[in-house]
Amino acid sequence: MEAQIVVDVPTMQTNQPYTYHVAERFETVIEPGMRVIVPFGRGNRQVQGFVIRLMDDDSHQHELKDITDLVDLDAVLTDELLILADWLAKRNFAFSISILQAMLPNVMRAKYHKTMQVVDRKRVMAEPDLLTIFNDFDEVDEEQVSLSKEQLTGIHKLLKQGALKIGYQVQNRARAKRVLAVKPLKTPKELAQLRQILRPNARQQACLLTYLMQAKDEFVPQHLVVEQTGVSQATFKAAQAHGWIDRQMMEEYRLPKLTTPIETTRPLVLNQQQQAAYDQLSGTLGTTTSDTFLLEGITGSGKTEIYLQVMAKAIEQGQTAMMLVPEITLTPQMVRRVKGRFGQTVAVLHSGLSDGERYDEWRRVKRGEAKVVVGARSAVFAPLTNIGVIIIDEEHDASYKQEDNPRYHARDVARWRADWHHATLILGSATPSLESRARAQKGIYQLLQLTERALTSSLPSVSIVDMRTTIKNGGDDLFSPELLAGIQERLTKQEQSVLMLNRRGYANYLNCQACGYKPTCVNCDLVLTLHAAQHELVCHYCGYHIPVPPVCPNCGAPRLRPFGTGTEKAEERLQALFPDARILRMDFDTTRKKGAVDKLLTTFGKGQADILLGTQMIAKGLDFPAVTLVGVLNADTSLALPDFRAAERTFQLLAQVAGRAGRADKPGQVIIQTFNPDHYAIQYAKHHDYEGFYQQEMQLRHTWQYSPFFFTIQLKIGHEKQAEAAKIAYQLADWLKPYLGPQTVMLGPSAGSVARLKNKYYFRIVIKYRDGKTLLPALSELMQTGQELQRQHATLTIDRDPMTFV
DNA sequence: AGCACGCCGACT
DNA sequence: GTCGGCGTGCTC
Numbered sequence: 113m114e115a116q117i118v119v120d121v122p123t124m125q126t127n128q129p130y131t132y133h134v135a136e137r138f139e140t141v142i143e144p145g146m147r148v149i150v151p152f153g154r155g156n157r158q159v160q161g162f163v164i165r166l167m168d169d170d171s172h173q174h175e176l177k178d179i180t181d182l183v184d185l186d187a188v189l190t191d192e193l194l195i196l197a198d199w200l201a202k203r204n205f206a207f208s209i210s211i212l213q214a215m216l217p218n219v220m221r222a223k224y225h226k227t228m229q230v231v232d233r234k235r236v237m238a239e240p241d242l243l244t245i246f247n248d249f250d251e252v253d254e255e256q257v258s259l260s261k262e263q264l265t266g267i268h269k270l271l272k273q274g275a276l277k278i279g280y281q282v283q284n285r286a287r288a289k290r291v292l293a294v295k296p297l298k299t300p301k302e303l304a305q306l307r308q309i310l311r312p313n314a315r316q317q318a319c320l321l322t323y324l325m326q327a328k329d330e331f332v333p334q335h336l337v338v339e340q341t342g343v344s345q346a347t348f349k350a351a352q353a354h355g356w357i358d359r360q361m362m363e364e365y366r367l368p369k370l371t372t373p374i375e376t377t378r379p380l381v382l383n384q385q386q387q388a389a390y391d392q393l394s395g396t397l398g399t400t401t402s403d404t405f406l407l408e409g410i411t412g413s414g415k416t417e418i419y420l421q422v423m424a425k426a427i428e429q430g431q432t433a434m435m436l437v438p439e440i441t442l443t444p445q446m447v448r449r450v451k452g453r454f455g456q457t458v459a460v461l462h463s464g465l466s467d468g469e470r471y472d473e474w475r476r477v478k479r480g481e482a483k484v485v486v487g488a489r490s491a492v493f494a495p496l497t498n499i500g501v502i503i504i505d506e507e508h509d510a511s512y513k514q515e516d517n518p519r520y521h522a523r524d525v526a527r528w529r530a531d532w533h534h535a536t537l538i539l540g541s542a543t544p545s546l547e548s549r550a551r552a553q554k555g556i557y558q559l560l561q562l563t564e565r566a567l568t569s570s571l572p573s574v575s576i577v578d579m580r581t582t583i584k585n586g587g588d589d590l591f592s593p594e595l596l597a598g599i600q601e602r603l604t605k606q607e608q609s610v611l612m613l614n615r616r617g618y619a620n621y622l623n624c625q626a627c628g629y630k631p632t633c634v635n636c637d638l639v640l641t642l643h644a645a646q647h648e649l650v651c652h653y654c655g656y657h658i659p660v661p662p663v664c665p666n667c668g669a670p671r672l673r674p675f676g677t678g679t680e681k682a683e684e685r686l687q688a689l690f691p692d693a694r695i696l697r698m699d700f701d702t703t704r705k706k707g708a709v710d711k712l713l714t715t716f717g718k719g720q721a722d723i724l725l726g727t728q729m730i731a732k733g734l735d736f737p738a739v740t741l742v743g744v745l746n747a748d749t750s751l752a753l754p755d756f757r758a759a760e761r762t763f764q765l766l767a768q769v770a771g772r773a774g775r776a777d778k779p780g781q782v783i784i785q786t787f788n789p790d791h792y793a794i795q796y797a798k799h800h801d802y803e804g805f806y807q808q809e810m811q812l813r814h815t816w817q818y819s820p821f822f823f824t825i826q827l828k829i830g831h832e833k834q835a836e837a838a839k840i841a842y843q844l845a846d847w848l849k850p851y852l853g854p855q856t857v858m859l860g861p862s863a864g865s866v867a868r869l870k871n872k873y874y875f876r877i878v879i880k881y882r883d884g885k886t887l888l889p890a891l892s893e894l895m896q897t898g899q900e901l902q903r904q905h906a907t908l909t910i911d912r913d914p915m916t917f918v
Numbered sequence: 919a920g921c922a923c924g925c926c927g928a929c930t
Numbered sequence: 931g932t933c934g935g936c937g938t939g940c941t942c
Binding site: 114116125128130132133150151152153154174176177903 | 942
């Protein structure tokens, strides 16, 4: 028997299955989807691999190596996931092994240990420098010892002579937690009798017997029994000696702890719109087709309740359900909401879990003990079977795209898995991505709209403050008089304010403080990025660049300034302006620690602070009834991003915060400060007008040939030397030209926005295309011929449908 | 990635 | 004449 194995060597040249011989003793056990250890390369170094196929034909040309060992007793990947991995690797120009690893919890990735093993002790002991290392050991972990120069030469010599050799060990870090468990061996009746005849002073034994009388006939972790009864270790030992109980080791899940118990919730009554959406969605469950819906519902329209009820329906029909949310929305409140409805059958997968917890949650899914999975991006690979519905909430969110290897978009994966399972896919958002909305327009997705708020409070009024005027009048460039007045009013009335500092695109473009003009690219209609070091303005999209102009090209005033401010500085200024206000700052720095977000939000939710000042993370999913003012300090920084999605991102962000104020009985107010009060993204956000924005943005995308009318691919070439990187980039561009096909545009090569990253210079090529018939295979080939690039010490990344252009 | 093979420069 | 530097090719 032979097995095709994908080995854990993530390079372009080894991105293919290798055939190994399966020893007879493994034949009955081995299955596709298992992890194995195989010898690889000339030195037969042991590496982890995945079995992707088994076969019987022995028509191999070469002598095959044997699989060393099986890591798993059960396949960790299903056939579905193996096929998906193959598709995803090809589609996204990723290494198969990287995708396979990404599908599993972190701990299941092998760790490798390099050891030095003594072969000829006599000769090793003859080296005085090495005595301290090998005196007591025959094998030493290379990482555990730091070697001096003399020792290094000594080891080198011995390796050459064969007196020492290098060993490789594959370590599987995935460990189930095992605890001592107990089970009664006697019937309740017998136990009751035993209790009768017990010495009266044997209090602990009596206590244990009472517990056992009402215990089920199954193993229960001993520590849980201790918690309930308070009996000691010795008592269990005695009970075992008496033959009352059986004790053995048992697996126990590391369940993430929750501070307070979860209250079970019942389905809420749906309003008419919600009910109509629910009927349509649930009607497609369990059918033999896969339907995709775009659920477009304004903030507060009750999308989550619909999700919960559709998932409940799927469970009812014996199917499973998956719900994806952006990482930062996966707050304890959200988890609580889902667990409140589905209880123990929910598995939660997100980055806040420890490795052990994550592994255990994953196993609960794998074993079919969890029927509902809630998680962030990577949860899309959860090993659910018989999926009835997949939900992607806030489907427009950029965090669904993994931006480093392996690159994938959870939406694509969800689409694929929904197809496989004939499941219903629901994309939900108040501000859908243009791609999804356009598909709904074309009828590829079914569009469901929710236009009413579930808890009939009206949308807040949004006012826009023109910061050009503020500055002209000698005002502060961070806090306009209007905003300051608003904050003061809230402080007086003891209501809360949320202030958002839009940090995207921070401090790297020029802005004329006289007229608000920002230098833009002639080819792309994108804002030029300031490269202060080179004293240049550069378009990150097509490479267009000009020297920094001394005066504003629009109005001639010498008032072009670099733009941007940090949250820390804003907090300082704010505190100086309102010395008595209690301010909470929420940004990357203050939320780095585990649980910090929860703590901050709880503090604010309890009303222990007046102002919450933060980056866009405060825009998502937060719901504080006492907040009546939301201020956006700098709405336009994200407009200036060198990215064709800049307007879309800005609109989505503003629409989201605009829906946050005054959700309870008190009316809300939103103040947006901007240098571009007339920009359509800001205007449409002001009027809560998604449709208007969609129409206008689609027109622009059409004109400029961007997504969703054109697909995009970004190639990045990195090299230690700038000239080399450029040379290779141009060579690649030339090589690709014949494959471009009709209606395909290649932009660049252009220099990366950060000239040097990790000591490498980057160049980028962006290709816009409609038909990838010749282009995509050419790019696959480029992956394979990457050998040549590697020789030149260059790196190449291919990013399909990139979300950022930095 | 990591290892062997191989072809040129500074040594015993 | 050899040790060892790194550039090159290959891993079932």
